[in-house]
Amino acid sequence: MSVLDEATAVQRVGEGRYQVRPDPRFAIVAPGGAVPSAMNGGVMVATALRAVLDTSPHPYPVATSAHFLRVPRLEPAEVEVTWLKQGRTAATARATVVQDTAVQDSLPVLEVTVTTGNLPPGPASNGELSWTGEPPRLPPIEECVDLGHWAGTVGPDGTSGYAAQVDLRLDPATTGWRRGEPAGIPEMRGYFRLREDRDPDAYLLALAVDGLPPVVFGLGAAGWSPTVELTWHMRAVPARGPLRVATRCRHISGGWFDEEAEVWDAAGRLVAQSRQIARVGRSSRER
Amino acid sequence: MSVLDEATAVQRVGEGRYQVRPDPRFAIVAPGGAVPSAMNGGVMVATALRAVLDTSPHPYPVATSAHFLRVPRLEPAEVEVTWLKQGRTAATARATVVQDTAVQDSLPVLEVTVTTGNLPPGPASNGELSWTGEPPRLPPIEECVDLGHWAGTVGPDGTSGYAAQVDLRLDPATTGWRRGEPAGIPEMRGYFRLREDRDPDAYLLALAVDGLPPVVFGLGAAGWSPTVELTWHMRAVPARGPLRVATRCRHISGGWFDEEAEVWDAAGRLVAQSRQIARVGRSSRER
Numbered sequence: 001m002s003v004l005d006e007a008t009a010v011q012r013v014g015e016g017r018y019q020v021r022p023d024p025r026f027a028i029v030a031p032g033g034a035v036p037s038a039m040n041g042g043v044m045v046a047t048a049l050r051a052v053l054d055t056s057p058h059p060y061p062v063a064t065s066a067h068f069l070r071v072p073r074l075e076p077a078e079v080e081v082t083w084l085k086q087g088r089t090a091a092t093a094r095a096t097v098v099q100d101t102a103v104q105d106s107l108p109v110l111e112v113t114v115t116t117g118n119l120p121p122g123p124a125s126n127g128e129l130s131w132t133g134e135p136p137r138l139p140p141i142e143e144c145v146d147l148g149h150w151a152g153t154v155g156p157d158g159t160s161g162y163a164a165q166v167d168l169r170l171d172p173a174t175t176g177w178r179r180g181e182p183a184g185i186p187e188m189r190g191y192f193r194l195r196e197d198r199d200p201d202a203y204l205l206a207l208a209v210d211g212l213p214p215v216v217f218g219l220g221a222a223g224w225s226p227t228v229e230l231t232w233h234m235r236a237v238p239a240r241g242p243l244r245v246a247t248r249c250r251h252i253s254g255g256w257f258d259e260e261a262e263v264w265d266a267a268g269r270l271v272a273q274s275r276q277i278a279r280v281g282r283s284s285r286e287r
Numbered sequence: 288m289s290v291l292d293e294a295t296a297v298q299r300v301g302e303g304r305y306q307v308r309p310d311p312r313f314a315i316v317a318p319g320g321a322v323p324s325a326m327n328g329g330v331m332v333a334t335a336l337r338a339v340l341d342t343s344p345h346p347y348p349v350a351t352s353a354h355f356l357r358v359p360r361l362e363p364a365e366v367e368v369t370w371l372k373q374g375r376t377a378a379t380a381r382a383t384v385v386q387d388t389a390v391q392d393s394l395p396v397l398e399v400t401v402t403t404g405n406l407p408p409g410p411a412s413n414g415e416l417s418w419t420g421e422p423p424r425l426p427p428i429e430e431c432v433d434l435g436h437w438a439g440t441v442g443p444d445g446t447s448g449y450a451a452q453v454d455l456r457l458d459p460a461t462t463g464w465r466r467g468e469p470a471g472i473p474e475m476r477g478y479f480r481l482r483e484d485r486d487p488d489a490y491l492l493a494l495a496v497d498g499l500p501p502v503v504f505g506l507g508a509a510g511w512s513p514t515v516e517l518t519w520h521m522r523a524v525p526a527r528g529p530l531r532v533a534t535r536c537r538h539i540s541g542g543w544f545d546e547e548a549e550v551w552d553a554a555g556r557l558v559a560q561s562r563q564i565a566r567v568g569r570s571s572r573e574r
Binding site for chain 1: 371379567
């Protein structure tokens with residue numbers, strides 16, 4: 001079983017109740033390499049999706065809305081799944097990730113609402129409406145910048161932390177912030193894949209839509225930018241190979257910024273779209 | 288009290304429970320002018336927001352995710368509000384709109400998750416990160432096309448139905464579909480306001496983000512395009528005057544399409560963003 005599949009595994013412990021164990025291999029590592037204590041949000045969303053899909057009448061998470069309530073800790077958690085509707089075209093479930101499950105009033109850390117459905121297996125059938133916008137332009141992967149085990153993302157053992165699992169290659173036009181020369185445009189573009197050999201699927205897309213460095217780095221912001229809410233749509237089943245991810249921002253004010261991501265697969269199809277609203281990292285105020 | 292405020296009124300009937308009465312003045316009117324039986328989705332979202340804001344520690348719905356489960360009928364409904372977190376920067380509530388409340392197992396028709404927060408009162412303070420993308424380009428309002436009481440949107444009495452309440456002026460570049468000559472691009476642009484004199488606010492924005500004709504009309508599709516999920520973000524408190532709304536689509540396949548909206552106020556500020564996933568109207572297959 002792959003690292004991502006192990007990290008997002010769920011174990012059914014009752015009617016609509018799943019036990020999960022946040023995996024330190026996908027932890028957020030504090031700068032300085034301290035012991036990780038918080039989990040990557042995308043992996044928690046993928047875990048909630050796995051619990052929902054366990055009893056879904058349809059195979060794909062077409063629309064996933066995630067509101068991040070508290071920082072998920074590296075402690076046992078539970079996913080509570082409630083089906084609100086099971087229809088022929090779409091089914092909707094609410095999935096709440098709770099922690100402190102030993103306490104009587106466990107705390108919700110993540111609220112996810114998922115509408116599942118079917119996605120087209122291939123090209124449009126005759127007469128069916130079909131249309132796609134322009135894909136993002138990226139240089140060939142060999143001309144992109146390997147972020148490697150960038151600072152603050154890998155634990156002291158070298159195997160824990162998000163960047164120990166994810167291979168990210170950024171368009172050099174969007175990496176000026178690494179040398180203190182931000183491009184002045186809130187955009188990121190890059191190739192996204194796991195370091196392990198594993199085909200992309202819905203769970204990997206849940207990571208990819210929030211997988212690039214925060215778009216505000218392009219304007220000189222720094223520090224952790226906590227996601228407050230993120231909604232993503234799965235549009236097609238991704239083909240084998242690295243994903244192309246392009247992000248942009250439309251508005252920053254009052255400490256809030258939006259980040260939109262498009263994910264295209266290696267076959268050139270738009271496979272996922274997202275928008276999140278997040279808080280500008282605190283350290284950027286010092287710049 | 289304005290028509291919109293009456294139509295979205297909520298009456299507290301218990302701890303986190305609000306009674307609402309869907310208003311025929313915002314009903315969806317079946318083509319042919321039959322008696323309306325279904326409610327406009329945006330008005331139902333605005334109603335759920337009013338229930339949430341009744342006990343919110345923060346004044347604005349920064350992130351609202353709505354999953355549409357069943358067509359809301361013109362019958363009494365209830366909104367059940369559950370607070371999942373109340374923090375200093377953000378608070379999150381779940382609001383479920385249920386109908387058939389007389390029956391023991393009432394049916395959820397709309398699941399809304401709302402994160403409330405504060406928004407900047409004016410221009411950015413010194414040193415705060417601030418940025419906005421290019422606004423949409425619209426012709427002056429007097430050169431735009433008044434859709435009037437367009438077919439299938441106003442009841443036989445002339446006062447019921449969405450178009451009896453909303454004044455929509457579309458950029459003529461996006462109205463070719465009205466004479467059977469769709470532009471071939473899934474985009475709409477227009478000015479949006481109520482027919483009554485009422486300043487824009489969060490409730491009106493909840494309508495505006497789904498207020499233009501479906502973007503797929505630009506490709507020759509027709510018929511009702513039911514929204515499956517819509518998430519919108521409030522980015523600033525709108526100034527007085529008509530709202531400018533621009534919508535686009537990125538991908539259509541398998542009967543699903545996305546529609547993104549940006550709403551700018553009369554003072555030229557981006558006040559709301561949204562993306563929805565919807566189903567292509569059935570009648571478009573016959574074209």
